Amino acid sequence: MKLRNLKIANYRGVKSLNWSIPDIPQICLIGSGDSNKSTILEAISLVFSPYWNPKITDNDFHNCDPSQPIQIFATIGNLPEEFISRFDFGDNLSGWNIATNEYSTEPKDDEGWELALKVRFSVGADLEPKWSVVREDHDEGRDFKTADRTKANVSLVGHDRDIHLTWSRYSVLDRITEKQVVTSPLAIAGRAAKEALCGQRDQIANLDEAAGVAEAAARELGIQVNTGYQAHLDLAAIQLRQGGLGLHDGNVPIHQLGLGSKRMLIGSLQGKVKEGHHITLFDEIEVGLEPNRIARLLKTLADDAVGQFIMTTHSPVVLRELGVENLFVVHASTAETKIIPAAQEHIKNNLQGNIRLAAEAFLASKVIVCEGATEVGFLRGLDQSWVKEKELSCSYHGVTFLDARGASKIEGIVKDLNLMQYNSCVFADADDESNFSKATRNTLSTSGTKVIVWADSFCLEQRVFNDLPWEGVVESLRLAQTLGNNAIVANVGSAIGRVIDTNIESWEDAQDLRNAIGKAAKLSEWFKRTDRGEAWAILIFPYVKSEEMVNSDLSVKVSQLRHWISDE
Numbered sequence: 001m002k003l004r005n006l007k008i009a010n011y012r013g014v015k016s017l018n019w020s021i022p023d024i025p026q027i028c029l030i031g032s033g034d035s036n037k038s039t040i041l042e043a044i045s046l047v048f049s050p051y052w053n054p055k056i057t058d059n060d061f062h063n064c065d066p067s068q069p070i071q072i073f074a075t076i077g078n079l080p081e082e083f084i085s086r087f088d089f090g091d092n093l094s095g096w097n098i099a100t101n102e103y104s105t106e107p108k109d110d111e112g113w114e115l116a117l118k119v120r121f122s123v124g125a126d127l128e129p130k131w132s133v134v135r136e137d138h139d140e141g142r143d144f145k146t147a148d149r150t151k152a153n154v155s156l157v158g159h160d161r162d163i164h165l166t167w168s169r170y171s172v173l174d175r176i177t178e179k180q181v182v183t184s185p186l187a188i189a190g191r192a193a194k195e196a197l198c199g200q201r202d203q204i205a206n207l208d209e210a211a212g213v214a215e216a217a218a219r220e221l222g223i224q225v226n227t228g229y230q231a232h233l234d235l236a237a238i239q240l241r242q243g244g245l246g247l248h249d250g251n252v253p254i255h256q257l258g259l260g261s262k263r264m265l266i267g268s269l270q271g272k273v274k275e276g277h278h279i280t281l282f283d284e285i286e287v288g289l290e291p292n293r294i295a296r297l298l299k300t301l302a303d304d305a306v307g308q309f310i311m312t313t314h315s316p317v318v319l320r321e322l323g324v325e326n327l328f329v330v331h332a333s334t335a336e337t338k339i340i341p342a343a344q345e346h347i348k349n350n351l352q353g354n355i356r357l358a359a360e361a362f363l364a365s366k367v368i369v370c371e372g373a374t375e376v377g378f379l380r381g382l383d384q385s386w387v388k389e390k391e392l393s394c395s396y397h398g399v400t401f402l403d404a405r406g407a408s409k410i411e412g413i414v415k416d417l418n419l420m421q422y423n424s425c426v427f428a429d430a431d432d433e434s435n436f437s438k439a440t441r442n443t444l445s446t447s448g449t450k451v452i453v454w455a456d457s458f459c460l461e462q463r464v465f466n467d468l469p470w471e472g473v474v475e476s477l478r479l480a481q482t483l484g485n486n487a488i489v490a491n492v493g494s495a496i497g498r499v500i501d502t503n504i505e506s507w508e509d510a511q512d513l514r515n516a517i518g519k520a521a522k523l524s525e526w527f528k529r530t531d532r533g534e535a536w537a538i539l540i541f542p543y544v545k546s547e548e549m550v551n552s553d554l555s556v557k558v559s560q561l562r563h564w565i566s567d568e
Helices: 039-045 081-085 146-151 182-199 202-222 260-274 291-302 318-321 348-357 359-363 375-386 408-419 438-446 460-467 470-482 489-494 511-523 530-544 553-565
Strands: 002-011 012-021 026-030 071-076 094-097 102-104 112-125 129-132 154-157 278-282 307-312 325-331 337-341 364-370 398-401 425-427 450-453
Touching: 002 039, 002 307, 012 039, 012 337, 026 039, 026 291, 039 071, 039 112, 039 154, 039 278, 039 307, 039 553, 071 094, 081 146, 102 112, 154 260, 182 202, 260 278, 260 291, 291 318, 318 348, 318 359, 348 359, 348 408, 359 398, 359 460, 364 375, 364 553, 375 398, 375 425, 375 460, 375 530, 375 553, 408 425, 408 438, 425 553, 438 450, 450 553, 460 470, 460 511, 460 553, 470 489, 470 511, 470 530, 489 511, 511 530
Parallel strands: 026 307, 026 325, 154 278, 278 307, 364 398, 364 425, 425 450
Antiparallel strands: 002 012, 002 071, 071 112, 094 102, 094 112, 112 129, 325 337
């Protein structure tokens, strides 16, 4: 059994979603926080929940408005024979084309089509859930009963699923166990516990004393006492059930393992179910796992030939371990939630390399593509400075920074991001016309990408050293020395073409000297490292914010960056 299509209406943060799911065994939902990734898994879990009374409150309706009913439709294909042969499903079987993602209300025998069932979960203001098999969305349909939902073998592996490490009803251990009656041995165990307590009465003498007080009160009230009151086990209160049986390692319960180990084990057990099929949902698959165990778990899931795994992640490690064909970007808005495949034909070859180099960027909703490490560090420094000024951080706005590792790579990266519907911005130098031309910049701008480059065909170093007050220039030179650049005087002298005073403090403001300093800083890579660019931005930020620089290109472009980050 495989999930082919999912439609959600009015469930939590999802106003509307329509997602046709590819026929691949591993699907990983990525994107920024609060993009409804976990909600999507919870929705799938609800459609196939074996429980008749899943906890639904007004908070589960979109915008907490129960007047708009929750409806979740899951179309399943690759049906097991028992679903196809069921008499009461016969009139409700539909069709699904795997290649074209087409749905048909009638089964089709044409090539590429398979039998399918569309299952609807719905709940309105009365909070009474209903499961139905339908052809059209608004059909009355047939009941999709608890037994049917159980046979679908859909499990959500979240943060609180220790139930799967017991033989509780509907747990994975219960599903892989041959059915037999265990009531008798459990009853015997309860009686044995009661008998064992009789041999330890001296250990509960204080309880028996209280029981004696209760017996005396009973006699005073005329209540008949037969043998005499004492403390004892109440088998009704401690009745042992199959759900009380848990997986142990010797005498130690497995639920005491670390969270990551438990989730790995549960994920592996899904493939052992007797029915031979399962749909397993992993919310934040990386939780509790080191990188090497993340890789091991993903390899184990990939080797499961009968299952369908749908997972979410916030981990760059997961992105690097999976192929681009497994990745799907979730974007949420107030009106619609979209799921965009990363493996689009014309971008997937380049994208795999970009994901391995800068996986973090694909876990945000807004990406600033930086020419190099200096720009990344500079933005980090600006971000720290903005936060100190009580402005909201870049992470709050869902913004991350991607190092393009060269101007020539910017255009391709931005086009890939745009195709996956990320909101992108470019922060780059303007001094390399051969690798990032004005024409390229205009093309990206026309496509909706914010492009921020320096005026006068300057690089970052030239722009800063030309715009700062002289005091800021001298402070920047001192910082460069502190960061380990001991040849600053020689670098500037070479750039200006003459011998200059070794005492930086004696230098006087002049345009040719500013130009030489900017040129030397770039060629000698004074700040060509993320940490150095960050320290430099923090140092000069007070100048950039000053009234003295308000009309400078440096301040104007930094302000543009801030407006883009804040959606202003």
